[in-house]
Amino acid sequence: MSENRSEEKETGRLEAFSDGVFAIAITLLILQIPVPDLTKNAPDLLTQLGNQWATYLAYLVSFMVILVMWVNHHIIFRLIHRTDQLFLILNGLLLMVITFVNYPMAVLARSLQESKVPEDRLMFDQHTAALLYNGTFIVIAIIYNVLWRYASRNRRLLSKSADPLLVETINKQYRFGPLFYAAAFLLAILSVWGSLVLNLLFAVYFAFTGRAKSPNEKLVEH
Amino acid sequence: MSENRSEEKETGRLEAFSDGVFAIAITLLILQIPVPDLTKNAPDLLTQLGNQWATYLAYLVSFMVILVMWVNHHIIFRLIHRTDQLFLILNGLLLMVITFVNYPMAVLARSLQESKVPEDRLMFDQHTAALLYNGTFIVIAIIYNVLWRYASRNRRLLSKSADPLLVETINKQYRFGPLFYAAAFLLAILSVWGSLVLNLLFAVYFAFTGRAKSPNEKLVEH
Amino acid sequence: MSENRSEEKETGRLEAFSDGVFAIAITLLILQIPVPDLTKNAPDLLTQLGNQWATYLAYLVSFMVILVMWVNHHIIFRLIHRTDQLFLILNGLLLMVITFVNYPMAVLARSLQESKVPEDRLMFDQHTAALLYNGTFIVIAIIYNVLWRYASRNRRLLSKSADPLLVETINKQYRFGPLFYAAAFLLAILSVWGSLVLNLLFAVYFAFTGRAKSPNEKLVEH
Amino acid sequence: MSENRSEEKETGRLEAFSDGVFAIAITLLILQIPVPDLTKNAPDLLTQLGNQWATYLAYLVSFMVILVMWVNHHIIFRLIHRTDQLFLILNGLLLMVITFVNYPMAVLARSLQESKVPEDRLMFDQHTAALLYNGTFIVIAIIYNVLWRYASRNRRLLSKSADPLLVETINKQYRFGPLFYAAAFLLAILSVWGSLVLNLLFAVYFAFTGRAKSPNEKLVEH
Numbered sequence: 001m002s003e004n005r006s007e008e009k010e011t012g013r014l015e016a017f018s019d020g021v022f023a024i025a026i027t028l029l030i031l032q033i034p035v036p037d038l039t040k041n042a043p044d045l046l047t048q049l050g051n052q053w054a055t056y057l058a059y060l061v062s063f064m065v066i067l068v069m070w071v072n073h074h075i076i077f078r079l080i081h082r083t084d085q086l087f088l089i090l091n092g093l094l095l096m097v098i099t100f101v102n103y104p105m106a107v108l109a110r111s112l113q114e115s116k117v118p119e120d121r122l123m124f125d126q127h128t129a130a131l132l133y134n135g136t137f138i139v140i141a142i143i144y145n146v147l148w149r150y151a152s153r154n155r156r157l158l159s160k161s162a163d164p165l166l167v168e169t170i171n172k173q174y175r176f177g178p179l180f181y182a183a184a185f186l187l188a189i190l191s192v193w194g195s196l197v198l199n200l201l202f203a204v205y206f207a208f209t210g211r212a213k214s215p216n217e218k219l220v221e222h
Numbered sequence: 223m224s225e226n227r228s229e230e231k232e233t234g235r236l237e238a239f240s241d242g243v244f245a246i247a248i249t250l251l252i253l254q255i256p257v258p259d260l261t262k263n264a265p266d267l268l269t270q271l272g273n274q275w276a277t278y279l280a281y282l283v284s285f286m287v288i289l290v291m292w293v294n295h296h297i298i299f300r301l302i303h304r305t306d307q308l309f310l311i312l313n314g315l316l317l318m319v320i321t322f323v324n325y326p327m328a329v330l331a332r333s334l335q336e337s338k339v340p341e342d343r344l345m346f347d348q349h350t351a352a353l354l355y356n357g358t359f360i361v362i363a364i365i366y367n368v369l370w371r372y373a374s375r376n377r378r379l380l381s382k383s384a385d386p387l388l389v390e391t392i393n394k395q396y397r398f399g400p401l402f403y404a405a406a407f408l409l410a411i412l413s414v415w416g417s418l419v420l421n422l423l424f425a426v427y428f429a430f431t432g433r434a435k436s437p438n439e440k441l442v443e444h
Numbered sequence: 445m446s447e448n449r450s451e452e453k454e455t456g457r458l459e460a461f462s463d464g465v466f467a468i469a470i471t472l473l474i475l476q477i478p479v480p481d482l483t484k485n486a487p488d489l490l491t492q493l494g495n496q497w498a499t500y501l502a503y504l505v506s507f508m509v510i511l512v513m514w515v516n517h518h519i520i521f522r523l524i525h526r527t528d529q530l531f532l533i534l535n536g537l538l539l540m541v542i543t544f545v546n547y548p549m550a551v552l553a554r555s556l557q558e559s560k561v562p563e564d565r566l567m568f569d570q571h572t573a574a575l576l577y578n579g580t581f582i583v584i585a586i587i588y589n590v591l592w593r594y595a596s597r598n599r600r601l602l603s604k605s606a607d608p609l610l611v612e613t614i615n616k617q618y619r620f621g622p623l624f625y626a627a628a629f630l631l632a633i634l635s636v637w638g639s640l641v642l643n644l645l646f647a648v649y650f651a652f653t654g655r656a657k658s659p660n661e662k663l664v665e666h
Numbered sequence: 667m668s669e670n671r672s673e674e675k676e677t678g679r680l681e682a683f684s685d686g687v688f689a690i691a692i693t694l695l696i697l698q699i700p701v702p703d704l705t706k707n708a709p710d711l712l713t714q715l716g717n718q719w720a721t722y723l724a725y726l727v728s729f730m731v732i733l734v735m736w737v738n739h740h741i742i743f744r745l746i747h748r749t750d751q752l753f754l755i756l757n758g759l760l761l762m763v764i765t766f767v768n769y770p771m772a773v774l775a776r777s778l779q780e781s782k783v784p785e786d787r788l789m790f791d792q793h794t795a796a797l798l799y800n801g802t803f804i805v806i807a808i809i810y811n812v813l814w815r816y817a818s819r820n821r822r823l824l825s826k827s828a829d830p831l832l833v834e835t836i837n838k839q840y841r842f843g844p845l846f847y848a849a850a851f852l853l854a855i856l857s858v859w860g861s862l863v864l865n866l867l868f869a870v871y872f873a874f875t876g877r878a879k880s881p882n883e884k885l886v887e888h
Contacts, residue, residue: 013685013740019235020689023242024468027250028693030321035328038336038347045333045347049354060318067314074235089873092733096726099696106701111711114704125704125711132715207311241457245464246690248539249472252546260558260569267555267569271576282540289536296457429533463679467686470761471694474768482780482791489777489791493798504762511758518679651755 014088015077018095022073025099026066032106033059034113055109057196058133062105064203065137069098071207072144079167080151081159090147097140104133112192130188130195137199138185141177148174236310237299240317244295247321248288254328255281256335277331279418280355284327286425287359291320293429294366301389302373303381312369319362326355334414352410352417359421360407363399370396458532459521462539466517469543470510476550477503478557499553501640502577506549508647509581513542515651516588523611524595525603534591541584548577556636574632574639581643582629585621592618680754681743684761688739691765692732698772699725700779721775723862724799728771730869731803735764737873738810745833746817747825756813763806770799778858796854796861803865804851807843814840 033055036048043051073094111129114122151157152167180202188195255277258270265273295316333351336344373379374389402424410417477499480492487495517538555573558566595601596611624646632639699721702714709717739760777795780788817823818833846868854861 013681015235016238016682017685017689017736019239020242020686021693023239024246024690024693025696026317027243027246027321028697030247030324031250031253031697033325035325035332038332038339040339044343045329045350049329049350059322063318063321064314067318070239071310085874088737092730092873095692096729096733099693099729100725102696103699103701107711107715110701110704117704117706121710128711128715207314208307237457238460241461242464245461246468249465249468249543252469252543253472253475255547257547257550257554260554260561262561266565267551267572271551271572281544285540285543286536289540292461293532429536430529459679460682463683464686467683468690471687471690471765474691474765475694475697477769479769479772479776482776482783484783488787489773489794493773493794503766507762507765508758511762514683515754651758652751 011077011081011083014083014091018073018077018091019070021095021099022066022070025095025102026063026070028102029059029062029066029105032102032109034109052113054112054193054196057193057200058105058108058112061196061199061203062101064200064207065140066098066101068203068206069140069144076148076151076170079159079162079170080157082157084157087147087151087157090143090150094140094143094147097136097143101136101140104129104136108133126192127188130192131185134181134185134188134195134199137181138178141174141181144177145174233299233303233305236305236313240295240299240313241292243317243321244288244292247317247324248285248292250324251281251284251288251327254284254324254331256331274335276334276415276418279415279422280327280330280334283418283421283425284323286422286429287362288320288323290425290428291362291366298370298373298392301381301384301392302379304379306379309369309373309379312365312372316362316365316369319358319365323358323362326351326358330355348414349410352414353407356403356407356410356417356421359403360400363396363403366399367396455521455525455527458527458535462517462521462535463514465539465543466510466514469539469546470507470514472546473503473506473510473549476506476546476553478553495559496557498556498637498640501637501644502549502552502556505640505643505647506545508644508651509584510542510545512647512650513584513588520592520595520614523603523606523614524601526601528601531591531595531601534587534594538584538587538591541580541587545580545584548573548580552577570636571632574636575629578625578629578632578639578643581625582622585618585625588621589618677743677747677749680749680757684739684743684757685736687761687765688732688736691761691768692729692736694768695725695728695732695771698728698768698775700775718779720778720859720862723859723866724771724774724778727862727865727869728767730866730873732764732767734869734872735806735810742814742817742836745825745828745836746823748823750823753813753817753823756809756816760806760809760813763802763809767802767806770795770802774799792858793854796858797851800847800851800854800861800865803847804844807840807847810843811840 033052036042036045036052038045042048108126108129111122111126114125117125148170152171155162155167158167181199184195184198184202187198255274258264258267258274260267264270330348330351333344333348336347339347370392374393377384377389380389403421406417406420406424409420477496480486480489480496482489486492552570552573555566555570558569561569592614596615599606599611602611625643628639628642628646631642699718702708702711702718704711708714774792774795777788777792780791783791814836818837821828821833824833847865850861850864850868853864
């Protein structure tokens with residue numbers, strides 16, 4: 001009894017800390033949208049805002065991706081009741097890469113608004129930025145897989161009451177996560193906007209289906 | 223019993239995450255006030271601070287609006303005890319637009335302090351900025367309506383003990399929210415300062431009346 | 445019973461939100477220290493770091509002041525168990541001014557490192573910045589007084605078990621808070637460094653004595 | 667009983683506030699990586715990203731160090747159940763220096779990417795930055811020692827159930843912390859990259875061994 005309570009408390013503080021990092025990382029994204037230059041030689045504000053549509057799209061995608069990641073974190077921590085040293089480190093790495101999303105977002109936003117650069121150099125930079133951006137998502141998906149497999153293998157860190165079918169369902173879903181992001185990565189070679197739109201579709205798809213349900217959840221919960 | 227506890231826990235973590243985003247979004251606003259330029263050719267600091275009064279007003283308005291939004295969130299989450307997938311997404315969109323307030327605040331602040339630009343261009347930019355700023359508030363009010371109607375329709379996600387009269391009162395209040403902000407939006411076409419002052423009046427009004435009270439709250443709570 | 449629990453929950457979320465804003469406001473201070481310019485024509489890094497000592501002092505003072513304010517908030521919320529609409533607004537104003545400290549901190553830091561400006565203009569700007577900085581602390585101390593007097597008058601929002609002697613002790617302490625900061629404000633007219641040092645002494649003094657103790661606390665707690 | 671509950675609540679709010687500051691400080695690090703300049707005369711983005719590898723390493727080190735510090739905080743607060751005035755201040759100083767890590771990280775990152783400066787001046791600035799960076803870690807380790815010794819001496823603030831052998835183990839580990847960081851500090855005089863790599867090795871080492879285990883923990887917990 002005493003053991004259980006101390007375990008729950010520890011996971012609780014880890015969840016609270018993780019939630020804090022997620023909340024800050026997702027909120028800092030807004031600082032990555034460049035504020036238009038309103039000095040004399042720049043175009044008027046309305047024109048500049050109109051030219052920034054791709055940056056707004058990147059903001060939307062980044063926000064949705066981190067939000068979906070938070071929901072995932074939420075779901076698997078309902079099953080995980082214990083922690084150990086390696087799990088703390090893996091979770092720390094995950095938080096680091098989630099936070100890191102702000103950097104490729106900033107790089108991508110800057111590349112999308114640059115205009116006084118020769119066209120081919122601009123294209124090269126924008127594709128570089130989009131690959132960095134999508135590559136970050138692949139790394140996140142891989143770390144999620146490692147984290148979850150470490151926690152769930154032989155039910156190492158799972159709660160005794162964690163539903164085995166639900167665990168299996170998450171296993172299956174996670175297997176495909178990196179492949180999704182790899183597809184968007186490859187598309188970024190061809191089209192920056194295309195890969196942003198694909199990422200948005202993924203985020204919406206994950207948002208609506210990502211909440212793993214055990215086939216017998218109704219039996220379990222009602 | 224077990225079902226109720228697990229539901230409450232889930233809403234709890236959603237509230238804590240939302241509170242975190244609200245707290246960060248409201249605190250980042252201070253970074254959007256431009257720090258005066260103290261180099262040789264700029265006016266002295268006192269003059270510059272005096273010229274920034276409209277920016278301080280915009281900061282005050284932004285802070286009050288997000289604060290009122292947080293109080294609203296607080297109120298409706300006292301009635302909401304369950305979540306589902308679509309509700310998580312709607313709440314995520316709400317948080318995104320709350321966070322986004324920092325961007326139009328930064329754009330407005332910059333447009334208000336620019337001075338080396340021809341007068342008509344400056345006016346155009348300031349009105350553009352004020353419309354973006356007020357437009358963001360309209361979007362927030364609309365998403366709040368959608369979120370609340372989704373949760374309260376047929377008491378979908380409400381607690382069993384949620385007072386029907388209180389639910390009805392909130393329904394009525396929310397119906398007018400977007401209209402208030404639309405009025406400030408229209409006023410921004412005529413006067414940037416006027417729309418800021420109107421927004422401040424709204425925030426003060428909502429702050430003092432926004433806490434929905436059921437007509438029979440006294441009976442319920444005492 | 446049901447009434448008490450719902451009251452506690454509400455204060456709990458208000459405290460958590462306030463803690464979040466305090467934590468963010470105190471952490472953002474670090475962003476206000478200007479990063480040295482390492483380009484060709486600037487002095488070397490070591491020289492620049494040495495010249496920034498007053499900025500580090502301002503950082504230390506700002507951090508200590510917000511920390512002391514957080515401890516105060518902590519103390520009075522142990523006595524306050526209920527909220528009402530006006531109290532939410534006063535607490536919101538308090539959080540706004542706590543957050544605002546970042547702005548005068550940034551202005552002061554910039555004025556302290558400027559060097560290519562004529563000496564008398566520089567002096568004028570530095571004193572202006574120090575007065576803005578100290579003026580903010582006076583406003584914080586006044587809002588704390590209003591907040592506490594509103595909550596404690598006729599024990600309006602206090603817990604039934606709040607010790608009357610402790611309430612009286614806090615009343616006395618708060619009465620002098622604005623005077624302390626007014627002294628530092630006046631000193632800033634004469635000496636910028638002097639007022640920073642005085643603020644630091646106040647923060648250390650408050651830190652060691654600020655935790656109000658009821659004369660009969662020993663009887664109450666042991 | 668009443669005494670115990672009020673004590674735990676107080677430590678709880680202190681932990682939550684500390685967690686908030688840790689979470690924000692660790693997340694702000696990402697803002698310290700300079701976003702590449704994509705204007706006409708700069709090298710292309712891929713080249714610039716490649717040249718920034720040392721900055722990414724510094725980001726990784728900073729993140730890992732703060733994460734390890736958070737885990738340490740977590741561990742000792744499981745043993746600490748009471749607070750007093752001096753402990754609050756020591757904890758506040760600790761949080762201040764944790765937050766401060768962002769500043770030397772920003773200075774180091776800027777010194778690492780500068781290139782239009784004469785070689786010997788560049789070397790001098792980079793070593794200065796690395797010493798500031800490592801010096802901050804020494805200060806953190808010293809404050810941790812002071813904080814822990816204050817709390818654990820004569821079990822001043824420890825829980826009655828805190829395992830004496832675990833307390834002793836932490837005592838031993840903390841004694842060496844400052845020496846580790848002093849070694850990295852000295853190495854920074856010779857090699858900036860070398861000291862970064864050594865810091866990373868320390869962080870990984872602490873991450874895997876830092877979770878103090880009492881020799882009889884198995885007996886205690888199972």
